[in-house]
Amino acid sequence: MITLKEIKEGKARLLIPDPSTYSKDGKFDPSWAPIFYNPRMVLNRDISVVITKLAKVRRALDAFTASGVRGIRYALEGGVEEVSFNDRNVEALQLAQKNAELNQVKGKFLNLDARAAMLEGKYDFIDVDPFGTPAPFLVDSTWAIKRNGILGITATDLTALEGAAPKACRRKYGALNEGLTPSKEVGLRILVGSLIKSAAIAERTIEPLLCYYSDHYIRLFVKVISGAKRADGGLESLGCVAECPSCLYAVTSDQPIRTCPRCGGRMKVAGPLWLGRLNEPSLLGQILKEANSLELPSIGRIVSLMTKLEKEIVYIYRRLDKLSSIAHVSMPSRDKFYECLRGIGREVTATHFDQRGFKTNATYEEIISCLRSQS
Ligand SMILES: C[S@@+](CC[C@H](N)C(=O)[O-])C[C@H]1O[C@@H](n2cnc3c(N)ncnc32)[C@H](O)[C@@H]1O
Numbered sequence: 290m291i292t293l294k295e296i297k298e299g300k301a302r303l304l305i306p307d308p309s310t311y312s313k314d315g316k317f318d319p320s321w322a323p324i325f326y327n328p329r330m331v332l333n334r335d336i337s338v339v340i341t342k343l344a345k346v347r348r349a350l351d352a353f354t355a356s357g358v359r360g361i362r363y364a365l366e367g368g369v370e371e372v373s374f375n376d377r378n379v380e381a382l383q384l385a386q387k388n389a390e391l392n393q394v395k396g397k398f399l400n401l402d403a404r405a406a407m408l409e410g411k412y413d414f415i416d417v418d419p420f421g422t423p424a425p426f427l428v429d430s431t432w433a434i435k436r437n438g439i440l441g442i443t444a445t446d447l448t449a450l451e452g453a454a455p456k457a458c459r460r461k462y463g464a465l466n467e468g469l470t471p472s473k474e475v476g477l478r479i480l481v482g483s484l485i486k487s488a489a490i491a492e493r494t495i496e497p498l499l500c501y502y503s504d505h506y507i508r509l510f511v512k513v514i515s516g517a518k519r520a521d522g523g524l525e526s527l528g529c530v531a532e533c534p535s536c537l538y539a540v541t542s543d544q545p546i547r548t549c550p551r552c553g554g555r556m557k558v559a560g561p562l563w564l565g566r567l568n569e570p571s572l573l574g575q576i577l578k579e580a581n582s583l584e585l586p587s588i589g590r591i592v593s594l595m596t597k598l599e600k601e602i603v604y605i606y607r608r609l610d611k612l613s614s615i616a617h618v619s620m621p622s623r624d625k626f627y628e629c630l631r632g633i634g635r636e637v638t639a640t641h642f643d644q645r646g647f648k649t650n651a652t653y654e655e656i657i658s659c660l661r662s663q664s
């Protein structure tokens with residue numbers, strides 16, 4: 290018998306495994322309970338609720354449902370008409386069913402491998418929220434979803450994506466990743482690139498709607514569009530990023546650049562990865578507006594994230610701390626450094642990826658010169 294406890298998240302009442310029963314030495318990790326529920330993922334779920342509402346999703350598949358929290362919230366708060374709940378763990382599915390009843394949410398309950406569940410119906414939203422890597426589910430989710438449908442994908446296997454485990458990155462995402470300083474954005478862009486390669490098999494491709502990095506996960510919302518030509522276009526927009534570990538010169542290109550044009554050192558390379566925009570600019574303001582009207586539990590964090598994303602430009606971020614050390618200067622005040630770059634007509638913004646990062650269209654020489662002029 291699983292000991293349960295009732296909680297509230299958004300408008301949902303939920304029975305979840307009682308953390309006090311499953312903690313060890315006063316500590317608790319959600320993976321120690323027989324059914325998974327992580328309160329720290331509320332931002333991820335809140336934003337997903339907003340997306341289902343804004344996209345007017347009718348049929349959603351919560352493919353990795355566990356307690357049922359997502360599907361229930363999509364029905365109660367996201368206005369989704371038909372929710373299918375799936376989990377291969379039968380105890381989890383039973384709990385999801387119990388929780389759905391508690392909230393008077395009707396739905397279909399499937400006890401299948403997520404890939405089989407995706408192929409069961411024509412969904413206009415599929416939530417892919419597995420443990421660790423979403424890689425095994427990319428082909429089937431892009432294949433099964435309705436034309437112009439939306440995928441919400443979570444990845445927590447950041448050692449592979451960020452390049453700390455390069456062999457795993459190659460196996461799971463077919464990408465080389467030698468560990469560059471903007472590792473968080475590189476990881477996210479490798480995941481988007483891998484999704485584009487997966488979708489291309491079904492003569493489809495994806496358009497990023499909202500892609501972000503938070504806590505210890507990456508979350509993507511993408512629209513899946515059909516057509517062989519579009520699929521080709523998606524593949525052609527993949528490229529590489531190279532960074533010289535000695536002088537931190539960095540460059541994006543179609544093919545890997547191995548030799549640093551500045552110092553002749555061997556560049557570290559990551560790719561193939563997506564080099565285009567990560568968000569649909571008009572959507573960010575709409576998310577803010579909708580999130581406010583829905584009274585979501587993590588509204589403060591949503592406002593902070595969307596405000597940062599609205600300002601971000603497409604260029605892969607650079608690390609202010611690392612570049613200052615290469616330039617042999619102490620880290621300047623951000624305002625003064627930005628003022629210098631803007632003074633020479635360049636764009637510069639902070640980034641949600643990393644507090645130590647910034648994004649700019651300035652050249653390497655301009656960055657170094659602005660760093661030196663501040664010291
Ligand atoms: C990270 S938890 C999901 C958490 C949930 N979406 C939430 O927001 O609270 C992953 C769930 O997926 C289930 N699962 C893992 N692999 C699966 C697979 N291949 N097919 C179906 N379910 C799977 C696990 O039993 C687990 O309940």
Ligand SMILES: [Zn+2]
Pocket residue numbers: 533534535536537538549550551552553554
């Ligand atoms: Zn160099």
